[in-house]
Amino acid sequence: MNILIADDEKHMTTILKTYFEKEGYKVWVAADGEEALELFFSNKIDLVVLDWMMPKRSGIEVCNEIKQVSLAKVVMLTARSSHDDEFSALDIGADEYIRKPFDPRILMLRIKKMLGTQKVAAIRDLEIDFERKKVYKKGEELSLYKKEFELLTFLYENKGRILSRDSLLSSVWGMDYLGEERTVDTHIKRLRDKIGADHVITHRGMGYSFHDKNQ
Amino acid sequence: MNILIADDEKHMTTILKTYFEKEGYKVWVAADGEEALELFFSNKIDLVVLDWMMPKRSGIEVCNEIKQVSLAKVVMLTARSSHDDEFSALDIGADEYIRKPFDPRILMLRIKKMLGTQKVAAIRDLEIDFERKKVYKKGEELSLYKKEFELLTFLYENKGRILSRDSLLSSVWGMDYLGEERTVDTHIKRLRDKIGADHVITHRGMGYSFHDKNQ
DNA sequence: ACCCTTGTGACACTCTTGTAACAGAGATTC
DNA sequence: GAATCTCTGTTACAAGAGTGTCACAAGGGT
Numbered sequence: 001m002n003i004l005i006a007d008d009e010k011h012m013t014t015i016l017k018t019y020f021e022k023e024g025y026k027v028w029v030a031a032d033g034e035e036a037l038e039l040f041f042s043n044k045i046d047l048v049v050l051d052w053m054m055p056k057r058s059g060i061e062v063c064n065e066i067k068q069v070s071l072a073k074v075v076m077l078t079a080r081s082s083h084d085d086e087f088s089a090l091d092i093g094a095d096e097y098i099r100k101p102f103d104p105r106i107l108m109l110r111i112k113k114m115l116g117t118q119k120v121a122a123i124r125d126l127e128i129d130f131e132r133k134k135v136y137k138k139g140e141e142l143s144l145y146k147k148e149f150e151l152l153t154f155l156y157e158n159k160g161r162i163l164s165r166d167s168l169l170s171s172v173w174g175m176d177y178l179g180e181e182r183t184v185d186t187h188i189k190r191l192r193d194k195i196g197a198d199h200v201i202t203h204r205g206m207g208y209s210f211h212d213k214n215q
Numbered sequence: 216m217n218i219l220i221a222d223d224e225k226h227m228t229t230i231l232k233t234y235f236e237k238e239g240y241k242v243w244v245a246a247d248g249e250e251a252l253e254l255f256f257s258n259k260i261d262l263v264v265l266d267w268m269m270p271k272r273s274g275i276e277v278c279n280e281i282k283q284v285s286l287a288k289v290v291m292l293t294a295r296s297s298h299d300d301e302f303s304a305l306d307i308g309a310d311e312y313i314r315k316p317f318d319p320r321i322l323m324l325r326i327k328k329m330l331g332t333q334k335v336a337a338i339r340d341l342e343i344d345f346e347r348k349k350v351y352k353k354g355e356e357l358s359l360y361k362k363e364f365e366l367l368t369f370l371y372e373n374k375g376r377i378l379s380r381d382s383l384l385s386s387v388w389g390m391d392y393l394g395e396e397r398t399v400d401t402h403i404k405r406l407r408d409k410i411g412a413d414h415v416i417t418h419r420g421m422g423y424s425f426h427d428k429n430q
Numbered sequence: 431a432c433c434c435t436t437g438t439g440a441c442a443c444t445c446t447t448g449t450a451a452c453a454g455a456g457a458t459t460c
Numbered sequence: 461g462a463a464t465c466t467c468t469g470t471t472a473c474a475a476g477a478g479t480g481t482c483a484c485a486a487g488g489g490t
Contacts, residue, residue, distance in 0.1 A: 083318040090324045103298040109305045133377055133421065145478055146420035182436090183480055189437065190479095204435060204488070360467055397447085398469055404448065405468095419446060419477065 001115060002044055004028045006036035006062065007051035007077070016049060019104050023112075033057025037065060045072055047115060052078035052085070060089060067093035073114055077102070121156060123212070126195055128156060137195060147172070148191050155200065159212035162203050184208075216330060217259055219243045221251035221277065222266035222292065231264060234319055238327075248272025252280060259389040260287055262330060267293035267300070275304060282308035286373070286386055288329055292317070336371060339429055341410055343371060352410060362387070363406050370415065374427035377418050399423075 003025045007013050013029045020027050028043060030036035032055040040048060040062075048066060050059035063074045075096040076089045086097045096110055121128045127136040133149055135142045144152065154172050155163065163171075165181040173179070188208055192200055201209045218240045222228050228244045235242050243258060245251035247270040255263060255277075263281060265274035278289045290311040291304045301312045311325055336343045342351040348364055350357045359367065369387050370378065378386075380396040388394070403423055407415055416424050 083321060087318060087321050087324065090321065090328070095328070103302060106298060106302050106305065109302065113305070113310070132375060133418070146418075147479070180481060182482085185436065186438085186480075189439095192437095202436070362468065395470065397471085400447065401449085401469070404450095407448095417447070 001025045001046050002028070004030065004036065004039055004043070004045045004048045006030040006033065006048065006054060006059070008032060008054050009051070012051070012077075015104065016107075019108060023108065031055075033059070033062045036062050040066060040070075040072075047073045047075070047111065049075045049077055052076060052080055052089075060092065063089065063094050064092050075107075075111065075114075077107075123156075123159075123199065126199060128152065135195065142194050144191070144194060147187060148194065151187050151191055152195065155208070155210035159210040162207050162209045164207035168207070216240045216261050217243070219245065219251060219254055219258070219260045219263045221245040221248065221263065221269060221274070223247060223269050224266070227266070227292075230319065231322075234323060238323065246270075248274065248277045251277050255281060255285075255287075256390040259386075262288045262290070262326065264290045264292055267291060267295055267304075275307065278304065278309050279307050284385070285390065286382065290322075290326065290329075292322075331372065338371075338414065338426075341414060343367065350410065357409050359406070359409060362402055363409065366402050366406055367410065370423070370425035374425040377422050377424045379422040383422070 001024075003020050005013050005016050005020075005027060006029075007016075008031055010031075013031075017027045017029060028039050028045070030039050034056040036048070036050065036054070037057065039045070048062075050062055052059040054062075059076055059078070063076060066072060066074060073095045074093065075098065076094045077098055077100060078085065078089075079100045081099055089097045095114055098107060098110070119130045121130070125138045127139075129135070130153065135144055135149070135152065151168070151172050154168070165184040168184050169177055169179070169181065173183075188200055199211050201211050203209060216239075218235050220228050220231050220235070220242060221244075222231075223246055225246075228246075232242045232244060243254050243260070245254050249271040251263070251265065251269070252272065254260070263277075265277055267274040269277075274291055274293070278291060281287060281289060288310045289308065290313065291309045292313055292315060293300065293304075294315045296314055304312045310329055313322060313325070334344070334346050336345070340353045342354075344350070345368065350359055350364070350367065365387050366383070369383070380399040383399050384392055384394070384396065388398075403415055414426050416426055418424060
């Protein structure tokens with residue numbers, strides 16, 4: 001996700017940049033309206049955070065121009081408190097309007113909701129989308145069976161920890177499950193065939209673990 | 216679209232009811248938290264507007280309970296101005312948090328944005344006209360039954376997401392619906408026969424999803 | 431070299447889903 | 461008010477995808 005922040009207060013952009021980068025977004029910074037538009041049109045931006053008052057072109061102008069031609073999300077950030085301003089910003093197409101001073105946690109929450117709160121995990125060449133129950137290897141979608149996905153999820157949630165067949169059976173199959181312990185082996189094998197053998201580590205006599213270190 | 220408004224100030228619910236009805240929504244009104252939950256669970260509600268401070272159950276409790284089991288949208292309306300309150304409301308799953316006093320036009324705008332004020336949709340050979348409740352395949356009008364159209368609408372609104380029979384039953388048939396889960400299958404089949412089987416994807420053991428990618 | 435654990439492929443069975451036919455509730459018409 | 465039509469929900473059965481088990485192979489540890 002690529003984010004563009006435009007504000008003439010250096011202080012503000014620095015704070016926001018830090019927050020966004022901590023969440024794993026790629027960030028561009030502009031100090032005025034013109035620069036914002038330039039950066040927007042020369043990069044693939046998914047979300048723009050705009051201050052209302054900026055030199056050269058105001059936030060509302062920039063928002064308007066972007067919304068004419070693009071589906072990118074726009075958040076207006078402003079010190080103005082009038083209801084009319086909020087109304088016209090939203091009416092022009094802004095997706096969010098937040099008054100300064102604001103709580104950065106709230107900004108982040110609202111933005112995450114806006115961008116679709118996709119809970120995705122990335123482990124080297126693997127991506128797991130828990131919400132949509134999809135797994136990608138090198139960008140290509142894998143088709144996992146339900147049990148395989150559940151097993152992968154549980155392994156991932158406990159990555160690095162050694163999980164005995166027994167605990168895997170009770171957690172993934174259910175406490176009351178009666179059946180062969182070796183069933184786990186078969187599922188591990190099938191999972192390995194799909195996601196790549198090296199993601200699951202065998203600990204002889206103890207169980208399996210999910211490889212958590214990147215590289 | 217069915218909307219539930221819960222606020223103990225009669226004055227407030229009356230105003231909101233008027234606004235929403237002018238926009239063509241069907242409105243239910245509750246005067247306290249308990250009534251809100253009752254109405255929610257005995258009707259097919261798409262959006263809930265909740266006052267924070269209410270007798271019996273607070274808005275935040277109601278929100279929490281609803282979000283546990285339903286995909287309905289929730290807007291918190293409150294006189295509290297603390298940032299912490301806003302954060303916890305959003306964190307619990309509220310989709311919007313608006314401070315009183317507010318500008319009703321802004322509330323309506325934000326809600327319209329939230330509900331996705333989309334009037335028509337096109338998915339490959341399919342066109343859905345939500346306002347006129349009509350569906351076209353390759354330009355030709357299909358005749359869907361009411362339930363089929365509702366099911367299609369809900370699938371479309373959540374395209375890409377895997378929806379369990381259970382959540383389909385509660386969202387399309389209503390929270391209080393008692394009946395076979397397999398009823399969903401039958402309706403999915405009928406829908407598929409009309410719109411084309413490939414628009415609805417089966418996820419064995421998990422549910423169905425609407426195919427969201429063009430091609 | 432031996433034993434014990436794990437990997438692997440094949441097979442069998444079960445459970446989920448697709449499907450058609452039927453039943454019944456409402457609506458509509460005469 | 462009966463007859464008919466429209467729409468929705470249930471059931472039963474078939475197909476086959478998904479899962480569990482087994483037997484044998486491979487490999488590590490002592």
